Amino acid sequence: MLIAFEGLPGAGKTTQSRLLADHLTREQVPVNYLPDNLTRTEDTLGSTLLDLFASGDPFSRHGNIVTDTMLATAIRTNTVATHITPALTAGQTVIEDRGIHTIQSYSLATLLQKHPGRPADGIGWLRSVSTMSGPPADVAVWLRLPADEAIARAARREGKPYTAEQHAFLRHVHDAYGHLAADDPGLVTVDVLGLTPEQVHQAVVDAIAERVPIPAPAEHSSSMQ
DSSP: OEEEEEOOTTSOHHHHHHHHHHHHHHTTOOEEEEOTTTHHHHOHHHHHHHHHHOOSOTTTTTSOHHHHHHHHHHHHHHHIIIIIHHHHHTTOEEEEESOHHHHHHHHHHHHHHHSOSOHHHHHHHHHHHHGGGOOOOSEEEEEEOOHHHHHHHHHHHHTSOOOHHHHHHHHHHHHHHHHHHHHOTTEEEEEOTTOOHHHHHHHHHHHHTTTSOOOOOHHHHHHHO
């Protein structure tokens, strides 16, 4: 099973990915956690693709929607081949820190910002492109946090303020996630504003409980026999 966490910088994707990995491990589910941009240090091709992707601005990137979408797709395609598929084949549950919906949300944000039109048209194009990036997650979790709060958290974490242009773009990314969630029932929304990491974790577990089979712990199973 493939599980992906999605959301803005500062929404808590890494924290929740690790908490869920720990939770599943305690329940004796074999887990493989893939941090964001794993291919930067793990694979030569992935590192090269990420270098091509970098433009000095981690959000606006090159500003060319086709270039950015295709590069992001190529990066995930490489991650699928080198890490996701082998782990799934080995019977592991894979937790992906950022997945296909990240590619779609950032690209859709660029479309909404620079090429005004119907979000549905952009989503249709992005879904077609996404088929080249490997399998979608069996369940994707959008950690929904108001854009300004997420940006403030990310800025505190990184120790530097975001520019006005980055603020504006990330607000479009937030709106893009909303359009994607309305269009895709596979994207589960979890509101995180005002919650502690532990409370968010419980909300995530509750939200995906019907989709992610978690066996009873061994001690519970033995006591029932």
